[in-house]
Amino acid sequence: MHAIVEDSLRTTPSCFVPVDTDTTVELGQIMRNSVQVTKAADAISEHIERLILEGVLRPGEKLAAERDLAEKLEVSRPTLRTAISQLADRGLLTTSRSGTRVAQFLAPLMDPLAALLAEKPQVVDDYLEFRTSIEAEATGLAALRATEVDQEAIEKCIQRMKIAHKAEDPAEEANADLALHLCIYEASHNVLFLHIMRAIAELLHRDVFYNREHLYLRKGAREHLLSQHIAIAAAIEAQNPREAKKVAAEHIDFTSRTIAEMRRSNERMEASLHRIGRADFLANSN
Ligand SMILES: [Zn+2]
Numbered sequence: 001m002h003a004i005v006e007d008s009l010r011t012t013p014s015c016f017v018p019v020d021t022d023t024t025v026e027l028g029q030i031m032r033n034s035v036q037v038t039k040a041a042d043a044i045s046e047h048i049e050r051l052i053l054e055g056v057l058r059p060g061e062k063l064a065a066e067r068d069l070a071e072k073l074e075v076s077r078p079t080l081r082t083a084i085s086q087l088a089d090r091g092l093l094t095t096s097r098s099g100t101r102v103a104q105f106l107a108p109l110m111d112p113l114a115a116l117l118a119e120k121p122q123v124v125d126d127y128l129e130f131r132t133s134i135e136a137e138a139t140g141l142a143a144l145r146a147t148e149v150d151q152e153a154i155e156k157c158i159q160r161m162k163i164a165h166k167a168e169d170p171a172e173e174a175n176a177d178l179a180l181h182l183c184i185y186e187a188s189h190n191v192l193f194l195h196i197m198r199a200i201a202e203l204l205h206r207d208v209f210y211n212r213e214h215l216y217l218r219k220g221a222r223e224h225l226l227s228q229h230i231a232i233a234a235a236i237e238a239q240n241p242r243e244a245k246k247v248a249a250e251h252i253d254f255t256s257r258t259i260a261e262m263r264r265s266n267e268r269m270e271a272s273l274h275r276i277g278r279a280d281f282l283a284n285s286n
Contacts, residue, residue, distance in 0.1 A: 040075050041082035047073075048083065052092055052102055055186045055194045063093075063100040106199040114208050124263075127200075127209045128256040132249065134197065135181075139232060139248035140241040142187035150187035151237055157183050158233050165226050170216035173225075177212070178204055180229055187236065210259055221258050228254065 051057045063069060063084075070080040084100055087093040094103045117123045142150070157180035164172035178201055185197045204212060216222050228251040235244035 038082070040079045041086065044073060044075055044080060044083035045086040048087055049092060053191055054189075055191070055198070057102050059102050059104045059106065059198075061102050062098075063102070065099070106195065106202070110199050110202055114203055114206060117203065117208050121263075124209050124259065128252065128259065132252045132256070134193065135252045136245040136249040138185050138188045138190070138193045138197065139236065140245040141190055141193070142184045143236045143239055143241040143244035145189045146187040146236050146239075150183065153183045154180065154187065154233050154236060158230060161226060161229060165222060170213045170222070173216045173222065174212035177216075177225065177229065180233070184232070184236070210262070214262060215255070215258060218258055218262060224254060225251075 048057070057063075064072070066077055066080060070077045073080065075083075084093055084095060088095050088100075088103075091105055092103055094101050142154075146154070157176055161173060161176035161180065164176050182198060182201055185194045188194065203209065216225070228247060231247040232244065232251060235247055
């Protein structure tokens with residue numbers, strides 16, 4: 001039974017008494033109320049769904065407490081509860097004792113994909129090839145479409161990156177790098193760029209393609225990456241799509257070359273280790 005109807009019945013037990021004129025009127029009122037509530041719940045769930053689609057509400061984020069949210073949306077708590085339960089049924093929200101969160105709705109797709117891609121060297125090249133074609137386009141769109149909110153989010157990422165850079169914290173710098181690109185996909189206001197790249201960013205978080213922190217440990221790479229990120233943010237702020245595309249393409253090209261170089265030096269290291277024979281590991285018995 002619809003939750004809101006249940007609520008109405010609980011508060012008006014008189015609808016269970018044998019039908020007479022008064023009760024019929026009351027039952028009719030309850031039905032009208034429940035239809036209104038259902039309509040309101042549908043409108044709220046559509047609104048929340050749009051916010052999830054547009055990336056305003058992100059997977060894993062916790063929604064405000066029911067009472068506060070109902071107040072802000074100017075609906076009753078049962079209406080909000082109905083809307084939340086509709087979205088939970090569709091796998092877009094999760095509810096637990098600790099509250100309501102936006103579901104990690106891409107996880108059922110990405111978990112098996114991560115397992116499939118993990119530790120396959122050729123996948124890195126495919127990823128970088130894919131990223132090369134996507135990144136310039138998304139950054140160009142961000143330069144055309146970024147709102148003030150998007151600009152602020154991008155600026156915050158740059159500040160976070162500068163702090164990590166100064167602190168010589170490669171893990172945090174790599175995380176800020178990822179966060180900046182996610183902000184750019186959001187600022188592109190293209191929902192496919194946003195959700196597909198967000199899912200791929202999740203794979204990057206798990207180092208499925210390469211170890212991002214190692215990129216920031218590479219000699220000379222950190223400075224170069226920071227200046228490229230600053231140039232990307234500046235082109236978006238200047239609303240210059242041509243420049244944004246150019247600097248984004250240069251950034252991915254540099255990342256690709258650095259990763260290729262990291263891979264070559266790893267291979268050289270492995271080759272040298274192979275050359276060390278069994279005898280080198282054993283104590284001289286003579
Ligand atoms: Zn980057």
